Amino acid sequence: MQHQPKSAVANVPERCASPSLSQILRDEICSTSDVSFLMEAHDALSGAIAKRAGFKGLWASGLSIASSLGYRDANEASWTQLVDVVERIVDSTELPVLVDGDGGFGNFNNARLLARKLHQRGAAGIALEDSCFPKMNSFVGDRHSLADIDEFSGRLRAVKDTVAHDLVLVARIEALIAGYGMEEAILRASAYAAAGADAILIHSRKSTAEEILSFASAWHNCLPVVIVPTKYYRTPVSAYRDAGISTVIWANHSMRAAIAAMRHVCDRIASEEGVAGVEPNIATLDEVFELLRYDELAHAEARYLHLP
Numbered sequence: 001m002q003h004q005p006k007s008a009v010a011n012v013p014e015r016c017a018s019p020s021l022s023q024i025l026r027d028e029i030c031s032t033s034d035v036s037f038l039m040e041a042h043d044a045l046s047g048a049i050a051k052r053a054g055f056k057g058l059w060a061s062g063l064s065i066a067s068s069l070g071y072r073d074a075n076e077a078s079w080t081q082l083v084d085v086v087e088r089i090v091d092s093t094e095l096p097v098l099v100d101g102d103g104g105f106g107n108f109n110n111a112r113l114l115a116r117k118l119h120q121r122g123a124a125g126i127a128l129e130d131s132c133f134p135k136m137n138s139f140v141g142d143r144h145s146l147a148d149i150d151e152f153s154g155r156l157r158a159v160k161d162t163v164a165h166d167l168v169l170v171a172r173i174e175a176l177i178a179g180y181g182m183e184e185a186i187l188r189a190s191a192y193a194a195a196g197a198d199a200i201l202i203h204s205r206k207s208t209a210e211e212i213l214s215f216a217s218a219w220h221n222c223l224p225v226v227i228v229p230t231k232y233y234r235t236p237v238s239a240y241r242d243a244g245i246s247t248v249i250w251a252n253h254s255m256r257a258a259i260a261a262m263r264h265v266c267d268r269i270a271s272e273e274g275v276a277g278v279e280p281n282i283a284t285l286d287e288v289f290e291l292l293r294y295d296e297l298a299h300a301e302a303r304y305l306h307l308p
Contacts, residue, residue, distance in 0.1 A: 025096035025124040025168050028057055029199050029247050030224050035240050038249045042068045043085060044092035046254040048291055051093045058093065060086050060123070062100035063137055064255035075134035079105040079114050087121040096124035098168065098249075103131045103147065108158035115159040115167060125168030127201055127226075128155060130175075130188060139205055139231070144178040149188055153195035160196035170226055171197035176204045176211055186218055193223050199246065201226040209235040216243040 028036040039055040041047035042064035050058055063073040065085050071077040079101075086099050099118055104111025110133075115126050129135065130152040132145045147155075159169055171192035175185040189200045200223050202215045209232040216225050224246035229235060240248060265278050289295075 021094075021096040021122070022124040022166060022168060025057055025098060026198065028096070029098075029125075029168060029170070029226065031246060035237060035245055036247045038098055038247060040064055040249070040251050040254050041089050041093070041097070042255050044088040045291075046258070047089040047093040047095070047097075050254065051095055052291065056095065057124075058089060058095050058097045059249045059251055060089055060097050060099040061251050061255065062102050064252050065100075067255055067259075073135075073137035073140075075102060075105065079110070079117075083114070083117045083121055086118060086123050090122035097122070098125040098127060098170065099123045101126045101128050102135050103133055103152075104128050104155050104159070106133050107151075108155045111155040112158040112162040115163045115169075119163050119166050123167065125170060125198075126159065127170035127172050128152075128159065129172035129201075129203075130192075138174065138177045138203055142179075144174060146174060146178050146180065149191050152188075153191050156192055156195040156197055168198050169196065170199045170201050171195075172201040172203060174203055176202065176206075176215070182211065182214060182218065185215055189215075189219060189222070197223060199224040199226050201228065201249075203228060205231050207234075208232050209239060213239065213243050216245060 028038075036057070037055065038057045038059040039050040039053070040061045041050055041058045042061055046064075047058055060082075062082070065082060066073045066077045069077050069081060069085075082099070082101075086097060090097055101111070101114055101118070104114055111128060118126055130147045130149075132147055136144065138144065156169065156171055159167075163169075171189075173185050173188050173192070175181070175188055185202060189202070192200065200219070202212060202219075202225060204212050206212075209229065212227055212229075212232065219225060221244050225244070226247040226249065227240065227245055228249045228251045230251055237248065265282060268278050269275055
């Protein structure tokens with residue numbers, strides 16, 4: 001395939017992801033042998049925990065990152081804040097990270113700038129959704145305006161021209177979320193494939209996977225299909241394997257687990273006026289030190305820090 005030219009969005013030195021990270025992500029998403037899984041991370045700590053659990057790739061969730069910063073998932077957090085968090089996730093895990101880039105934070109120019117900056121900070125891929133700016137979380141309310149197909153295709157082409165094959169480009173379709181139906185979803189998928197997307201993320205807010213599986217059947221794997229089964233979580237993974245789904249994203253579960261756990265602990269400490277009751281059920285300090293590799297610092301000190 002011909003290598004497309006990079007756009008001169010910013011003439012600054014890049015601290016790029018190792019090519020192997022984007023290639024690992026590309027191999028995962030484009031795999032035809034089995035379903036791959038990406039685990040949500042919203043900061044360096046959640047990324048490190050996901051890595052320890054055995055996940056080979058991460059999803060930098062827009063909802064989860066916004067929530068961890070105290071913002072709503074409505075483009076209230078800036079793209080620079082997103083990029084800063086992604087850099088910490090990459091540094092802490094050295095895993096390939098697919099970044100939820102919302103709609104690109106504006107038009108084609110904003111989208112290509114975001115993609116270039118993510119590449120500089122070490123991201124392996126970016127997912128862009130065909131929503132209008134500012135977006136609203138897919139599961140909030142019923143007013144979800146879709147971008148014009150040609151305009152959004154231009155965003156995808158701009159990203160592809162800017163980062164070429166250095167980032168995996170996933171086009172996220174919100175047609176089913178917005179109630180436009182299957183025909184519109186297939187039409188958009190075809191247009192986004194022609195614009196250079198590497199994979200299609202088809203999104204649904206239904207409690208069953210029926211329309212997702214219908215899309216997969218109609219799409220015939222023209223490009224790999226990525227899904228986010230937040231609402232239809234009862235569907236077994238075997239159904240996705242049978243449908244030829246490429247990648248499943250567990251999109252917000254670490255953030256939601258953290259909220260539930262912290263709320264429980266805070267409530268108990270407040271009501272009991274002490275911490276003795278919660279100590280057996282929270283991580284020990286030794287576990288914190290082990291997770292964040294304090295032992296590596298000790299070894300480095302022994303090697304590099306020559307104290308009298």
